[in-house]
Amino acid sequence: MAVAKWNGVILAESDAVKEIEGNLYFPPDSVNREYLRESDTRSTCPWKGLGYYYDIVVGDEVNEDAAWYYPEPKPAAKEITGYVAFWKGVEVTP
Template identity: 90%
Template sequence: MTVAKWNGAILAESDAVKEVEGNLYFPPDSVNREYLRESDTRSTCPWKGLAYYYDIVVGDDVNKDAAWNYPDSKPAAKEITGYVAFWKGVEVTS
């Protein structure tokens, strides 16, 4: 089981994560969205498409743009469409 945690909160856990470019992407239904708040940040990857970022909010603590996904990825990245990845101090363990 792969688990993503920040500030004591379990953000996601799954046995079906996908690794792309060193990042672990969690299936959409394995993510505790109560901790995610969509931000205005976007970035574009030439082969994955437009990434949407999320702030992680646990209590009064906010980790800005610490999660992202590709809700409508390009065909080359269709396997991670809607999957969520984490960074910026989020602990991901298997």
């Protein structure tokens, strides 16, 4: 079971993650959204499309833009539609 943790809380856990470019993407229903806050940050990947970000909020601590997802990826990445990946100090174990 893959797990994503930050500041002592489990952000996501699933047996159905998808690995792309070394990142684990968690299915939308496996993510504990109470710790995620929409960010205004966007990025563009040539083959995945427009990425959207979340800040992670645990108590008074905020990890800005530490999670991302593709709500409408390009056809080559359709398998990760809505899946969430983590970085910036989030501990992700496969």
